[in-house]
Amino acid sequence: MITVEDLRKEYGDFAAVVGSSFSVESGEIFGIVGPNGAGKTTTLKMLAGLIEPTGGTARVGEYDAGDPEMRHELGFLPEESPLYEDMTAHSYLRFFADLYDVPREVADERIGSALDRLELDHRERRLGDVSKGMKRKVAIARSLVNDPDLLIYDEPASGLDPLTTNYVLEFTKELSEEGKTVLFSAHNLYHVESVCDRVVIMNRGEIIARGTVPEIRAEHGETTYHVFTSVPVDGSDQVGDRHRVIVPDMEAVESIRARAERSGGAVEDIRTREPSLEDVFLDLAGGQQAESGTDRTQRAGPSSPEDRTGGGR
Numbered sequence: 001m002i003t004v005e006d007l008r009k010e011y012g013d014f015a016a017v018v019g020s021s022f023s024v025e026s027g028e029i030f031g032i033v034g035p036n037g038a039g040k041t042t043t044l045k046m047l048a049g050l051i052e053p054t055g056g057t058a059r060v061g062e063y064d065a066g067d068p069e070m071r072h073e074l075g076f077l078p079e080e081s082p083l084y085e086d087m088t089a090h091s092y093l094r095f096f097a098d099l100y101d102v103p104r105e106v107a108d109e110r111i112g113s114a115l116d117r118l119e120l121d122h123r124e125r126r127l128g129d130v131s132k133g134m135k136r137k138v139a140i141a142r143s144l145v146n147d148p149d150l151l152i153y154d155e156p157a158s159g160l161d162p163l164t165t166n167y168v169l170e171f172t173k174e175l176s177e178e179g180k181t182v183l184f185s186a187h188n189l190y191h192v193e194s195v196c197d198r199v200v201i202m203n204r205g206e207i208i209a210r211g212t213v214p215e216i217r218a219e220h221g222e223t224t225y226h227v228f229t230s231v232p233v234d235g236s237d238q239v240g241d242r243h244r245v246i247v248p249d250m251e252a253v254e255s256i257r258a259r260a261e262r263s264g265g266a267v268e269d270i271r272t273r274e275p276s277l278e279d280v281f282l283d284l285a286g287g288q289q290a291e292s293g294t295d296r297t298q299r300a301g302p303s304s305p306e307d308r309t310g311g312g313r
């Protein structure tokens, strides 16, 4: 569905995205994660055709990113999505359906179904008077009015309470189960870990890891063993009435066992701990400063064209 090769975006001599390559299969939920300034929004906007790359290629379905025909295939949810505050959810969504030339009857059915599924109770209330969570849901419903195959969501759950966040993530999963392809960005690695089939981790404009979460864990993270003993051993700390040592492999576990037994004790429990995506991320990005300009300035090439828009459609 999406093929990105050596995609780059430079602002003057600053490189916001440094040669990204990845592909997203149809029906997949694909996550782009990274800290502030990593280049996530820039990447998504290039794919949505809102800003022009300075290098590389991006294909979305059968189109080059930016081809005006692509808009029928795509639903884009910007990170900030201001709504027309005097409209109701229903009139706002109908307005966008008209922009996409969706026939009235089809639009009304689609909008009604989206509003029901998103549990938008106050659909006749002015959008200026509804909660942030509801505004986000209306923006999500807007991304669906043209029934696109591809959804590009920039931080869909940012700033929402845990309940609404969960709702939005579950809804994203449902969309993928219906065959839609979803590409989304997130800061919160747990969101990505719980929903995405595959992810890329970006930092300072570059992809620094990629794959399924278990693959990234296996490649970049280390399983640790928490060994609980009945007697203190070198380096242990007291946890309840037992003593715990954290070690990297089974050889070290056996060495702890021998030491505990020499002191007249025993190993009572061993637990493995898989690194979370967050552990891996902190490890990979650790020590690097996300927004540091120096390296990115050196890597950047010639000046870029201006943004086509500042955001939104």
Ligand SMILES: Nc1ncnc2c1ncn2[C@@H]1O[C@H](COP(=O)(O)OP(=O)(O)OP(=O)(O)O)[C@@H](O)[C@H]1O
Pocket (backbone or CB within 6 Å): 011, 014, 015, 016, 034, 035, 036, 037, 038, 039, 040, 041, 042, 043, 079, 187, 291, 307
């Ligand atoms: N129009 C612009 N002109 C100059 N620099 C820009 C422009 N837009 C973005 N940048 C810079 O490019 C870098 C990447 O920005 P981007 O918005 O893609 O990051 P992000 O990963 O989405 O961050 P966040 O999580 O904070 O939204 C940042 O350092 C940002 O300041």
